[in-house]
Amino acid sequence: MVRRIFIAGNWKMNLTLAxxxxxxxxxxxxxxxxxxxxxxxCPPSIYVQQVAASLKDSNIGVGAQNVYHQAKGAFTxxxxxxxxxxxxxxxxxxxxxxxxxILHETNEDVNLKTLAALASGLTPIVCVGELLSEREAGTxxxxxxxxxxxxxxxxxxxxxxxxxxxxEPVWAIGTGKVATPDQAEEVHFSIRNLIEKKYGKEIxxxxxxxxxxxxxxxxxxEILAKPNVDGALVGGASLKVESFVKIVKxx
Ligand code: 13P
Numbered sequence: 001m002v003r004r005i006f007i008a009g010n011w012k013m014n015l016t017l018a019x020x021x022x023x024x025x026x027x028x029x030x031x032x033x034x035x036x037x038x039x040x041x042c043p044p045s046i047y048v049q050q051v052a053a054s055l056k057d058s059n060i061g062v063g064a065q066n067v068y069h070q071a072k073g074a075f076t077x078x079x080x081x082x083x084x085x086x087x088x089x090x091x092x093x094x095x096x097x098x099x100x101x102i103l104h105e106t107n108e109d110v111n112l113k114t115l116a117a118l119a120s121g122l123t124p125i126v127c128v129g130e131l132l133s134e135r136e137a138g139t140x141x142x143x144x145x146x147x148x149x150x151x152x153x154x155x156x157x158x159x160x161x162x163x164x165x166x167x168e169p170v171w172a173i174g175t176g177k178v179a180t181p182d183q184a185e186e187v188h189f190s191i192r193n194l195i196e197k198k199y200g201k202e203i204x205x206x207x208x209x210x211x212x213x214x215x216x217x218x219x220x221x222e223i224l225a226k227p228n229v230d231g232a233l234v235g236g237a238s239l240k241v242e243s244f245v246k247i248v249k250x251x
Contacts, residue, residue: 001205005224005251006038006164006231008063008125008210009238010093013044020047021054026241028058035059037251038231040091041238045079052088063091063125066099069112081120092117093233095151096127097170107150114151118159125164125210125233126151128191132171140169141190148194157199165191165209166233172213174235181223184211188228217246224251 015023020043031039040061043051052062068078084092094117095110110126117124128147130140144167152160167187172179179187188209196204211223212233223229231251237243 003206003208003230004036004038006040006208006210007234007244007248007251008040008042008091008093008231009234009244010042010065010096010212011044011239012065012098012235014239015043015047017047017050020044020051023239023241024051024054024060027060027244028055030241030245031060031248032058034248037248039248042091042093048084048089049087056088061090062088063093063123064089065093065096067092067094067113067117067122069109069116071116081116081122084122085120089122091123091125091164093125093127093166095147097129097168097173100127101131101170107147107153110147110151111153114155114163118155118162123162123164125166127166127168127212127233129168129170129173129213135169135171140187144187144191145194148191152198157203160195160199160203161206163207164231165207166212167191167209168212168233170213174214176214178214178216178219178223179211181226181229184223185226185228188226192228215247217243217250220247221250 040063042063042065064084094113099105114124128144130143134143192204208230210231210233211229215232215234216237
């Protein structure tokens with residue numbers, strides 16, 4: 001089974017509108033010829049509409065960094081799946097470690113959002129990953145298993161096929177301390193086993209598992225070469241045309 005590599009940029013809470021549009025324009029120009037890699041950018045939600053419009057006739061998809069699970073109503077400050085779709089968004093990052101650890105999102109929250117995203121037709125990019133203390137305590141596999149089971153509860157086999165998982169060890173995010181290709185591969189392999197146990201081999205083989213955490217244009221190639229690494233979720237290095245383009249091209 002050949003899985004298409006999927007490189008996504010998570011811009012987090014960075015850039016201005018002007019800088020977002022300039023970045024999108026640069027990526028559109030420089031990635032115009034890319035056909036065999038899937039690419040997406042995930043701007044801050046206030047900019048997604050304009051970024052999506054500027055990338056309309058391109059091969060770059062647009063994702064959001066979060067969504068609320070309810071369709072509409074009295075949920076001040078929240079944004080629904082329908083609203084994202086309405087402005088051209090196709091992907092949504094869910095359960096990012098910054099949302100889990102700073103904004104206290106639980107596996108149950110992530111699960112509701114995953115189910116809502118799937119029901120709407122958005123592709124969820126569901127993040128899992130251990131803290132440094134958890135890795136040092138030897139509990140990485142257990143933590144990732146609990147996050148997987150919690151986040152994908154009640155997700156059907158048909159829907160699972162459409163999910164993307166991002167393994168992002170928290171200690172590697174924004175620290176410059178990238179996981180070694182072998183460390184990434186080990187966890188990706190165990191995630192694929194979790195999928196296989198619950199959904200069978202065929203689906204496990206089709207789900208794409210991205211690595212995230214200090215990916216840059218120098219380390220991307222080696223990590224992406226691992227058999228169970230099917231892409232990257234890139235933070236800091238996705239904020240510059242040059243480095244993001246290099247990462248996509250190294251795939
Ligand atoms: P960095 O690439 O800046 O470490 O961020 C990774 C990340 O959290 C992507 O979602």
